[in-house]
Amino acid sequence: MADSTTALVNRTRSRGGTRPRAAAAGRRSVTAYLFLAPFLIIFAVFVLFPAVYGAWISLHVWNPLIDNRPFVGLQNFIDLFTPDSLTFEDFWESMRATGIFVVGSVPLLLAIPLLVATLLNRKIKGGTVFRAVFFAPYVLGVAVISVLWRYLLDPQLGAVNAVLGLLGLPSDTPWTVDVPWAWISLIGITVWWTLGLNTVILLAGLKGINPDLYEAASLDGAGGWQKFTHVTLPGLRPVMTFVVTITLLSSANMFGQSYLITQGAPGTQTRTAIMYIADQGLGQNQMGAATAMSYVLFAILAAVSVLNFRLQRDNTK
Amino acid sequence: MKNPTLRALAAVAILGLGASLAACSSGSSGDAADSVRGESDYSGPEVDITFWNGWTGGAAPKLVPKLVAEFNDSHPNITVKSNAMEWADISQKMPLAIKAGKGPDVAVGHGDDVATYAAQGLLLKTDDVVDALGYAATDFPDGLMEAGQFDGSQYGVPWSVTPLGLYINKDVLRTAGLDPETAPTDQKSYLAALDALKAAGIQGEWADGYVFTGTFEFQSLLWQFGGDLFNDDVTEATFNSEAGVEALTWMTDLIENGYSPANVAQDGNINALIGGQTAFNWNGVWQTTNEALQSTDWTAIPVPQIGTEKAVWSSSTHWMFPANKNGDPDKSAAAATFVKWMNDNSADWASTGELPAQNSVREDPALLANYPALAPFLEQLEYAHYETVSPGITSAMAAVTTGVNEAMLGKKSPKDALDDAAKKATALLKQNKAQYGG
């Protein structure tokens, strides 16, 4: 969204230049802040202050149940990069888990919905019904679908292995118990759950592409694939950026599926960064270490996002 | 009450309590803030008290509301509200809830939690309550009373014990040509049975790498082979000793030798027993109330002695009185009355698949007459091991489970898995000592 942000900021600047000046602006400020106040108050208490408070906590050994909370400077952060510390191994294993999930799920969550959206974009009967069906799992909520798939994929008692057995296929795949199967399960379930959301958004994007462009491409002798890469994809750029961003963020924040389906197993291999941080901070009461971890995760995510925007911008003509 | 001894004890306690209250009321006001008033019959203003417990399975969800209702009816100025949630949820949420003043007024927890909560300043002392109930350490299995102590004060009141046992599906044994009446009691006979089952195409014991029940089985075997989880002052993990490696190897060998499938899922083993796919399952006494189990021809015996000693894992539960922020001493006193009443009316507690901790209640022949399935579990209490008592011990125990899990899934050799886990556990023990002392 960097290019759109720049565009926005530019637009703001130019608009500001044509407005009446000082005195009116001063009066306007009071009104403006009145409009902003409800939002800003909640924002200040629950977004701005916690961001700073969290940073403050990360500089201490902070156990909410114990009064002694010594200041330790950057030690919590240093520990995260010191191989022998208590948190090093677990934290990077959880980051690895998040990484695996993001890398495994995001491409699928873009490609499959795009494919489905292209199908839905054709002249079909009952398109709205299909759309609603695909969207339904998302509406049910992460817990319902996780609980359902935990059952279906249970290696010994679940329906999937039982049906596979009937078909003569291997029926003892440890879907929820061992890697890499657990990853396949988690990613597959997430795709099943949210493909409707991405499909619906991409479909709207597809419908917004001017069909004249396709006609022109056909006249130029372009085949199906070339139309796709030269008309569809560029036409989807802004919508795709939006979808990529929300998908990346929600995959990086994956918690529910791992918590309910694999419980972080085997061992702690599917324990995502969010799970580990939440457990350290609110379960083990090591709030200093946990907040430090959240800032490291933020830094990494920010770097990835910046990379993402740079790539998008460079591809825009 | 069925037990005349208990009745006598109670009578003495009440008389003695009356006397001591009269004498000590002014003297004990100093520590009223961090102790529970030991009243056997609450006589203060009307209070509502909340009670957290982890009894979500088996017969408990039906029995507990019944007991609570009975108590509420017979005590007009106390209303108890029982909240059942997962044990893991309780240990995760209760500490912070207590700190925020939203914790319960009475709770039941496991033996490895009491010292941790006490060290975190979350509990009220129960010395007075224990006196009022007339309990002494000898009224309970060895070591159980001490489990609820920290820094010289008593914080828990023992409630129940829950050892492992060997569950057997008799039909499955018969298909392998084995006689269910002569069940295996040692390594030799156990292996012989497993071999016979294997010859009949049955995987005799499904072993898993989860807390329920792989870790429990591992601990039992560790003690049977003469090892221990930690050293005496709980500063170092010792479960990666030779005994530990032997114990864990025994379990991974079950998979290697074909007696167990690999990658058994959570509860896979008990469900396989119920479904007739396996013959043996090391599981806790609470499974005696598993409804699905009742439809099979099952029995339970003490766990076989695989190692050189007799030993078996057992957990214990204790009553605790949270020290809520801005807590109301009346509520805590009412809670104490509730605890005493529960203890006195716990004859039916065995129906939930837990063994009452109090020796006299347990050794009452009426108990076995009503619940014969518990006999093999009662037998084992002589050599049962309970949880290690040390603040913060549960985080070190989590490392044990990780090690067991990794070995059972074949990710590491038993020795490597235990060595890695022990290193982690020792580091955690160090962190605990630094934070909690004791």
Added chain:
Amino acid sequence: MSSLVTTTIPQNRLPRSRRRAPNALTYAALFIISFIIVVPLLWMLLTSFKTDFDAINAPASPIPNPFTTEAYSTLATGNLPILRWFANSLIAATAQTAIILVTASAAAYALARLDFWGKKFVFGLIIATLLVPGVIFLIPNYLIVDQLGWLDTLWAIIVPGSAGAFGVFFLRQFFISLPSEIEEAARIDGAGDLRIFLQIILPLSRPALATLAVLSFLANWNDFIWPIYVLLSPENLTLQPGLSVLQGTYSTHFGIVMAGAVIASVPVLILFTLAQKQIVESVATSGVKG
């Protein structure tokens, strides 16, 4: 190609010859995907009518044998207030959506149409938080909510998440795209900012507001990690953490767990079926307008 609001041409106005004709393969693919989505949900429903024994012994067959409602009666007499959880979720999601709509639209209006001291700073501050992962706020907000005495209450689920930057950002972009002639005419007529906001901007923004409402509602409905830690008593849980408790309580009594999932799903699906066109279209345009 960098325009934010692309032209949307309604499908039915396109000359027929230009729309790609579907073929059997298209329908086949769509039906297969529908199958993959619907079958597990049906399986969930059917399993909820199985006995425990049947669920363990005949997992390959979804048909209950015998057909029983014992899972539902166990839940009814059990201690888990599933319908109460549903109500809690509904209340929390609706309340948070309302707060978001009110506060974000007002703030977005100020940022889009008014000029004031510190405007760039305030906008920059809000934008800066757009990409901050929620986990940063998890622990500090827990402590704050604790201080406010909101632990174990629905306030903790409603208020903290209602000041997200996304709503402000989204609405601001939409307001900016509105033609300013109507407003200018109204100003010349003497209308103040509040009047313009309430009587001109908001009515024109219905689609965007609908989109934001649906997205916010779904986000709160799906919230899992935060309620798990701030809600304590069983009757105060919302649906998602409640189902987690359900699964923990009944573990591999899959008939019962599925029954709980069904109870949690049916009201949602009913609401969704009634409003699905509106919901899906609102969500659809989020990407186009975003």
